[in-house]
Each structure stands twice: as C-alpha cells, then as structure tokens.
Amino acid sequence: xxxxxxxxxxxxxxxxxxxxxxxxxxxxxxxxxxxxxxxxxxxxxxxxxxxxxxxxxxxxxxxxxxxxxxxxxxxxxxxxxxxxxxxxxxxxxxxxxxxxxxxxxxxxxxxxxxxxxxxxxxxxxxxxxxxxxxxxxxxxxxxxxxxxxxxxxxxxxxxxxxxxxxxxxxxxxxxxxxxxxxxxxxxxxxxxxxxxxxxxxxxxxxxxxxxxxxxxxxxxxxxxxxxxxxxxxxxxxxxxxxxxxxxxxxxxxxxxxxxxxxxxxxxxxxxxxxxxxxxxxxxxxxxxxxxxxxxxxxxxxxxxxxxxxxxxxxxxxxxxxxxxxxxxxxxxxxxxxxxxxxxxxxxxxxxxxxxxxxxxxxxxxxx
Numbered sequence: 001x002x003x004x005x006x007x008x009x010x011x012x013x014x015x016x017x018x019x020x021x022x023x024x025x026x027x028x029x030x031x032x033x034x035x036x037x038x039x040x041x042x043x044x045x046x047x048x049x050x051x052x053x054x055x056x057x058x059x060x061x062x063x064x065x066x067x068x069x070x071x072x073x074x075x076x077x078x079x080x081x082x083x084x085x086x087x088x089x090x091x092x093x094x095x096x097x098x099x100x101x102x103x104x105x106x107x108x109x110x111x112x113x114x115x116x117x118x119x120x121x122x123x124x125x126x127x128x129x130x131x132x133x134x135x136x137x138x139x140x141x142x143x144x145x146x147x148x149x150x151x152x153x154x155x156x157x158x159x160x161x162x163x164x165x166x167x168x169x170x171x172x173x174x175x176x177x178x179x180x181x182x183x184x185x186x187x188x189x190x191x192x193x194x195x196x197x198x199x200x201x202x203x204x205x206x207x208x209x210x211x212x213x214x215x216x217x218x219x220x221x222x223x224x225x226x227x228x229x230x231x232x233x234x235x236x237x238x239x240x241x242x243x244x245x246x247x248x249x250x251x252x253x254x255x256x257x258x259x260x261x262x263x264x265x266x267x268x269x270x271x272x273x274x275x276x277x278x279x280x281x282x283x284x285x286x287x288x289x290x291x292x293x294x295x296x297x298x299x300x301x302x303x304x305x306x307x308x309x310x311x312x313x314x315x316x317x318x319x320x321x322x323x324x325x326x327x328x329x330x331x332x333x334x335x336x337x338x339x340x341x342x343x344x345x346x347x348x349x350x351x352x353x354x355x356x357x358x359x360x361x362x363x364x365x366x367x
Contacts, residue, residue, distance in 0.1 A: 060096040123225040124162040177254040177366040184254030186243030197224030208238040208255040211360040219292040234261035273351040305350035306336040
C-alpha cells in the first residue's frame with residue numbers, strides 16, 4: 001500500500017518507528033468491550049460503541065491499519081502504539097487484539113485531552129532526507145512541510161545544518177509534584193524518552209514532572225541543533241516512577257530534580273559522570289546548556305562546583321554577557337557559602353550539574 005503513515009511515540013518510549021503503513025491480511029475482525037461494557041459483534045468494525053473512558057478490545061481485520069483504527073475511534077496512532085506496547089505502527093496482523101481507550105461522546109483524544117504538543121528543533125545532517133527525518137522522528141513528510149515554511153518552497157534542497165521544527169505529543173495525563181524535593185512524591189510522572197543531544201543512564205529513575213521533562217528535551221534539542229557532532233550529555237537520576245526516597249539522594253523525590261553529567265573537551269560521549277577541571281571541561285558547551293536552562297525562567301537552582309563556576313563565569317563575561325545577568329545568576333565570585341544566585345556550589349558536583357526546577361504552575365500540592 002503506497003500510503004505512508006508514520007507515528008509519534010508519545011514521549012514515554014519515544015521514536016521507535018516502522019517504515020510505512022501496512023494493511024493487515026484478509027480475515028475477520030470484531031470489537032468487544034472490557035469490564036462489562038457492551039460489545040459490537042461479528043465483523044462490523046465500523047460500529048464499535050464508545051462508552052465513557054472505558055477500554056474496548058478491537059480485533060484487527062482485513063484492510064486495517066493502525067492509522068485507520070485511530071481515525072475511526074478518535075484516538076492517536078501514538079496512543080494505540082503506547083497502549084499496546086507495539087514495536088512499530090506498521091506491524092499488526094489479522095486477529096490481533098488491540099486495547100483502545102474510548103472517549104465519551106466520540107470526541108478525539110486530542111480535543112478532549114489537556115495535553116499540549118511540544119516543539120523540538122532538529123538539525124539536518126549529511127545524508128538526511130525528508131523521508132528519513134520524518135521516519136526517525138515519527139511524523140509525516142506532510143507534517144514537516146506544514147511546520148516549516150522553507151520546506152514548502154524547496155523540499156528537495158535540504159542543506160547540512162538546516163534547522164527543522166517538529167512537534168511531538170505531550171503527555172495525556174498531567175503530572176503532579178507533591179511536597180518538596182526532599183520530602184515528597186510524584187503522581188503521573190512522565191518518563192524521559194530518548195531524544196537528541198543526550199542519553200539516559202538509568203531510564204527507570206528518570207521520571208519527572210511534565211515541566212521538567214519538557215525543559216530537558218527542549219534544551220537538549222537546541223544544544224544538538226547548535227553544535228554539530230557534539231558529545232551527548234548524560235542524563236542521570238530525576239525521580240523514581242512514583243517519587244519518594246531515591247538512594248543515594250536526599251532530594252529527587254518529587255520529579256523536579258535532574259542530574260546531568262558535564263561534557264568534556266575530548267568531544268566524545270562519557271560513559272559515566274567524570275570529574276572536571278580547567279583542562280577537561282568544555283566550557284562553551286556546558287555554559288550554553290546551563291544558560292538555556294536558566295533562561296527558561298523555571299529553574300530554582302543549578303548546583304555546580306565552585307571552581308567550575310569560575311570557569312563558566314569567566315567564559316560568559318569574556319563573551320560579553322552583561323554583568324547584571326551574571327550577578328543575578330552566579331553565586332561566584334561571592335564565596336561558596338553565599339546564598340545568592342541560581343548557580344550555587346554544592347559538594348560533590350564537580351562531575352555533574354544538579355538542576356532543580358520550580359513548581360509547575362497550578363500544581364497546588366507542590367512546595
């Protein structure tokens with residue numbers, strides 16, 4: 001089948017995609033409802049009954065694609081993939097039972113959900129094409145052209161270093177940060193997905209608030225777009241899935257803290273957090289990322305070793321950053337015990353930075 005549908009894997013297991021939309025082979029299909037809800041019989045796949053937010057089971061039949069099933073039931077392709085742990089949106093078969101979460105009144109999940117799409121910027125690299133970019137990022141070529149005016153003018157003339165905006169699904173259910181970073185928990189935590197500019201050290205300990213995850217993804221995507229062939233940042237612990245105590249940390253309990261390893265000057269990914277000094281720290285790249293986080297306006301603190309603060313401060317000053325900005329952001333040069341600035345000293349932070357985000361807006365249980 002020539003029609004191609006690529007999908008966005010809704011940020012919980014981001015960007016595992018198949019090459020195209022493939023129809024299921026001939027057979028019979030049916031829809032049933034779980035937990036006592038009504039079922040639609042036989043092979044009439046067009047007559048499923050949507051009941052509140054209950055789950056129905058849909059049996060794949062001849063001619064079905066994940067895209068057509070999603071359209072029929074008012075949900076996203078990415079939702080179906082996520083609900084059923086599908087490895088790819090184009091790998092379904094006749095007789096396969098799919099779980100579908102219905103929406104009251106038949107409205108789509110996009111219109112009824114509080115989720116908002118996220119903008120991510122990618123950079124064109126040697127060998128890229130629109131089809132390759134679309135497949136890698138779980139969108140369609142049509143989507144790329146809709147989001148990027150330059151592509152509509154000359155879709156066949158990509159250039160290395162060109163920036164392309166894509167939009168990915170934000171979470172379906174809003175997260176909740178309860179209590180404080182040192183005594184709290186996390187509800188509906190969002191797991192950091194795979195993404196550009198970073199790699200995950202411990203995915204099972206990388207759950208955070210939607211705000212935390214959004215900023216990590218956005219800043220790292222900007223970093224990846226700006227620095228070609230740059231090493232990736234190592235993302236360490238954020239919180240466990242439900243928050244609470246996470247050894248060996250005192251904080252990291254409510255989805256608002258993240259440890260990020262520094263990148264060094266050798267240009268290669270580091271496999272662990274490595275202690276930095278004036279000879280090894282890539283000041284330019286680390287300062288770029290730290291400044292991007294600060295400029296979100298949603299950072300409470302960034303804990304950085306005082307000696308490394310000096311390197312970052314001197315570099316920023318040399319690059320013409322205003323003194324008023326540096327005075328507001330840095331603890332340096334006022335002493336490591338001074339209680340001013342967003343960037344502050346904390347023992348044990350010469351191999352990684354620790355970012356603490358503010359409470360998300362309208363999260364009244366966050367302290």
